[in-house]
Amino acid sequence: MAVELEAQLGALTEETLAKGLEVFRHHLKEAEAGFLNACVRCGLCADSCHYHRTEPALENVPGRKLDHIAAVFKAHFTPMGRLAPGLVGAKRLDRDMARAWVDAVFGRCSLCGRCSLNCTIGIPMPTLFRAARRALGAMGLVPEDLQATVDNSLRHGNNMAIEREEWVETVEWIEEELQAETGDPEARIPLDKQGARCLFTVNPREAKFFPLSLQASAKVFWAAGEDWTLASDAGWDLTNYALFTCEDDQAAAIVKNLTEAMTRLGCEVLVIGECGHGYQSARWMGPEWLKRVFPFPVVSILELMDGYLESGRIQVDPTKNPHPVTLHDPCNLVRHGGISEPQRRVLRRAVSNLVEMAPHGVENYCCGGGGGQLAMSRYRGRRLKAGRMKADQIKATGAKVVAAPCHNCIDQLSELNKEYQLKVHIKTVAELVAAALVPPTLAEAQP
Amino acid sequence: MHPLLVIGVLASAAWAAAGLALLHAEARAYGQRALHAAPAGDPAAGVRYAFTGAMSPTAKESVREHLPSYLAGLAYHAGIFTALGLLAITLAEVSLPGPLRLLVQALLGLGTLGGLSLLLKRALKPELRGLSTPDDVLSNLLATAFVALAIFGPSTPWLLSAMLLLLYVPLGKLRHSLFFFVARRHLGAFFGRRGVFPPGGAHGR
Numbered sequence: 240m241a242v243e244l245e246a247q248l249g250a251l252t253e254e255t256l257a258k259g260l261e262v263f264r265h266h267l268k269e270a271e272a273g274f275l276n277a278c279v280r281c282g283l284c285a286d287s288c289h290y291h292r293t294e295p296a297l298e299n300v301p302g303r304k305l306d307h308i309a310a311v312f313k314a315h316f317t318p319m320g321r322l323a324p325g326l327v328g329a330k331r332l333d334r335d336m337a338r339a340w341v342d343a344v345f346g347r348c349s350l351c352g353r354c355s356l357n358c359t360i361g362i363p364m365p366t367l368f369r370a371a372r373r374a375l376g377a378m379g380l381v382p383e384d385l386q387a388t389v390d391n392s393l394r395h396g397n398n399m400a401i402e403r404e405e406w407v408e409t410v411e412w413i414e415e416e417l418q419a420e421t422g423d424p425e426a427r428i429p430l431d432k433q434g435a436r437c438l439f440t441v442n443p444r445e446a447k448f449f450p451l452s453l454q455a456s457a458k459v460f461w462a463a464g465e466d467w468t469l470a471s472d473a474g475w476d477l478t479n480y481a482l483f484t485c486e487d488d489q490a491a492a493i494v495k496n497l498t499e500a501m502t503r504l505g506c507e508v509l510v511i512g513e514c515g516h517g518y519q520s521a522r523w524m525g526p527e528w529l530k531r532v533f534p535f536p537v538v539s540i541l542e543l544m545d546g547y548l549e550s551g552r553i554q555v556d557p558t559k560n561p562h563p564v565t566l567h568d569p570c571n572l573v574r575h576g577g578i579s580e581p582q583r584r585v586l587r588r589a590v591s592n593l594v595e596m597a598p599h600g601v602e603n604y605c606c607g608g609g610g611g612q613l614a615m616s617r618y619r620g621r622r623l624k625a626g627r628m629k630a631d632q633i634k635a636t637g638a639k640v641v642a643a644p645c646h647n648c649i650d651q652l653s654e655l656n657k658e659y660q661l662k663v664h665i666k667t668v669a670e671l672v673a674a675a676l677v678p679p680t681l682a683e684a685q686p
Numbered sequence: 687m688h689p690l691l692v693i694g695v696l697a698s699a700a701w702a703a704a705g706l707a708l709l710h711a712e713a714r715a716y717g718q719r720a721l722h723a724a725p726a727g728d729p730a731a732g733v734r735y736a737f738t739g740a741m742s743p744t745a746k747e748s749v750r751e752h753l754p755s756y757l758a759g760l761a762y763h764a765g766i767f768t769a770l771g772l773l774a775i776t777l778a779e780v781s782l783p784g785p786l787r788l789l790v791q792a793l794l795g796l797g798t799l800g801g802l803s804l805l806l807k808r809a810l811k812p813e814l815r816g817l818s819t820p821d822d823v824l825s826n827l828l829a830t831a832f833v834a835l836a837i838f839g840p841s842t843p844w845l846l847s848a849m850l851l852l853l854y855v856p857l858g859k860l861r862h863s864l865f866f867f868v869a870r871r872h873l874g875a876f877f878g879r880r881g882v883f884p885p886g887g888a889h890g891r
Contacts, residue, residue, distance in 0.1 A: 270872040272713040277865035280822055282814045283748040283755065297816040306817065319857050327858055328819035357748035359759070360866050361736060361873035523880065526722035533724070577726050577881035601882055602747060 241617075244341065247380055248334045255378050260315060260332050263374035267312075271370060274362045275312040278305055284364075287357035289604050289628040290347050290621070301354035304343035305364050308371050311336060341380055344368040346618050349625070350483070351570040351605035365575075373485035381484045382615045388480040392493045396473030398480060399443040407471050409446045413454050417461065420454070421678070426461045428453075431504060432468035438506035439467050439540070440477035440497060440521075442514045442646040449646065455673035456512060456540060462676050463547045467510070474500020477517035482524060482571075483611030490520070491528035497521055501535055509537045513667045515569030515609070515645040518576045539572070541644055544672055545581035548588050555675035560590040564671065565638035567596070567629070567652065568603035569645035582644055582668050589668075589675040590640075596632040604628040606643075608651025623658050626651060630659035641665045691845045692777060698852035705856025706864045713868065725879045732878015736870045740883060755807065758800040765797010766829055769836040773848055776840045794837045801830030821858040828854055 267275075284301040285291045291299040298304075306328065313320030313329035320329030330336055348368055355363040375381060392398045397406075407430065414428040429435060439460070445453040460467050469475050473496040481490030501509055511518045522537040547553040566586060573579045579600050586593045596603070607626030612618060629652070633641055641663050643649045652665045743749045749756045768790055775782070782790060805826045808814050828851045835844035854860060877883035 267716050268719045269714050269716045270719065270868075272716040273865050273868035273872060276709065276713065277862050277869040279859055279862050280814075280817045280819070281755070281759075282811070282817050283752055285813065286751060287748055295813070297813050300813065300817060303817055325820065326824070327821045355873065356740070357746055359748070360862060361740075361870040363873055363876060523723050526724075527719075530720070530722060532722050536724070574882065575880065579882075580886070598747070601885070 259374040259378040262377040266370040275309050277360045281359050284354045284358050287354045290625045293625050293627045307339045307343050308367050340371050344371045349605045349610035349612050351609050352574050369485045376486050385611045385614045388614045397443045397476035398478045413450050417457050428457045429468040430471045434505045435466050435468035437467040437508045437510045439510045441512040443476050444646045452667050455670040458673040462553045470500040477511050477514050479520035482516050482520045494525040511539050513644040515571030519571040539578050541581045544585050554677040555589045557591045559675040562639040563592045563594050564590040564640040565594045565636040567643040569648050570605050570609050574601045589672045594636040594638050606648045606651045608647050626655045630655045642668050644668045694849050698849040702852040702855040727878050727881035729875040729878040732883035733874035735884035736874025758803045761796040762800030765794050765833040768793040769833045798834040825859050
């Protein structure tokens with residue numbers, strides 16, 4: 240992989256570097272220009288980063304990663320950077336700097352944003368790392384496997400290249416399982432139901448590897464009597480890996496699948512399944528990529544379940560989940576998405592013993608799988624090493640079950656489970672709710 | 687005070703202000719990002735929190751875990767602002783009453799210690815040394831000298847140090863005297879809009 244990167248760097252021309260710089264410049268707005276002028280290199284951000292915590296080295300300090308980007312900004316776009324580059328640490332974008340950018344923003348960062356909260360100044364560093372990733376994309380330096388995931392979404396409408404027939408068959412099979420589980424032959428997983436209130440979207444990993452997760456969500460909808468549907472064509476996959484390559488045109492094309500499915504099916508609410516980056520992509524970035532206000536609300540299934548429980552639309556028996564449960568906070572859902580409390584309220588009702596990690600909520604540590612890290616095989620070793628923070632947190636809770644409302648995080652946590660011998664079960668929140676559900680007929684009979 | 691010194695300080699202050707204004711105008715020329723996603727929280731509340739609670743040890747791990755550096759930084763900045771205040775009243779030919787003079791000297795003394803300790807930390811910690819540029823050292827030396835010389839009251843060396851400091855403000859990292867506020871405002875608005883700032887925002891009950 241290193242050889243491949245070196246070959247790519249070696250092939251860079253002056254024109255390609257200039258193009259990268261132009262794309263970088265184009266991505267900057269007033270806020271970013273302010274951030275790039277603001278760092279005081281105090282180094283206090285260092286320990287906020289899970290990479291630095293698990294491997295204390297200069298290159299893992301968020302401020303250092305930022306410095307590579309700020310150096311280029313100063314050299315090309317500020318008078319002092321041109322007049323006295325040595326004094327202010329300005330460096331032009333060349334092959335060496337491009338290598339440093341790749342290593343910093345792809346290889347040592349999951350865009351979790353924990354450093355933003357802990358920065359002395361208050362610089363939201365992921366914003367600037369995204370600008371750098373985007374410039375690297377323009378130079379053809381996005382890791383191939385990460386780009387391949389995006390290409391799958393663009394070509395097939397989902398990131399795992401699942402064909403329509405396979406998807407429909409999978410849904411029908413899960414529907415049969417749902418009917419068997421609930422004992423209700425009318426329990427449905429609707430496909431392309433015109434005018435349904437909710438369009439539900441899932442991570443393709445649920446169809447491929449975690450059908451129980453989709454079944455659990457469907458069971459909750461069944462119990463709530465929700466009017467919902469899945470799309471059979473493009474528009475069922477909530478993921479958007481262009482959030483990580485930072486190529487906005489491609490991100491826009493992918494999120495458009497969701498908005499077009501909403502229009503096609505005439506749904507009122509776009510419901511995002513348990514996925515951190517999928518939520519940030521659809522809820523927060525989608526309208527920006529498409530440059531328009533969405534005419535429908537985008538909500539997480541966690542918010543829906545919270546509402547169902549609050550209103551008594553579904554009932555749960557926490558004794559069905561007797562083991563201690565801890566909750567993982569996906570960065571894109573919590574720190575960047577603003578969804579922190581609904582899942583906690585849901586779990587407090589649905590499990591017997593919820594044990595919080597320290598720290599948790601917006602101060603959570605990234606599991607290490609964010610920012611597209613799971614799709615960049617060349618950094619697997621670093622990813623697992625950086626995940627030790629999360630592994631240690633989980634161990635400290637003594638929990639037997641980790642609730643993780645994000646399928647990317649679940650993949651990383653599953654690897655951490657093996658790597659660090661955690662001996663935990665990893666489940667979605669919907670799986671825990673589904674396990675605790677009081678069947679509607681029984682719930683109605685209860686006073 | 688020699689009139690030339692006064693003119694020099696005033697001219698340096700004007701240079702600093704003009705330089706910062708120009709830098710701000712340059713940043714603004716990059717344009718605003720139009721936002722389309724429906725807000726979940728209040729950006730203004732986020733900005734207020736960013737400048738208050740979000741900087742406190744309870745909300746900020748980097749502060750909790752590095753209290754000596756945090757306190758040194760507070761003392762340093764308190765010293766700098768005290769010295770700037772002293773400079774203003776010196777130029778206005780106002781003298782401080784005795785008890786206040788002692789307080790000012792104490793703040794300046796603590797500020798000097800804060801500045802020196804942060805410089806020492808930068809020099810001694812390999813990681814921080816690796817992160818540093820000559821700008822970091824020069825900025826610290828200029829500001830610390832300005833604070834330290836202020837302890838001894840108005841003098842030619844102090845006014846010269848003030849001139850050098852003010853002249854350097856827009857050129858190096860001292861520009862964070864402006865961009866700290868710019869960055870924190872954007873940070874607060876970003877997290878406020880998303881219902882993350884202040885805590886218990888959009889989805890709290």
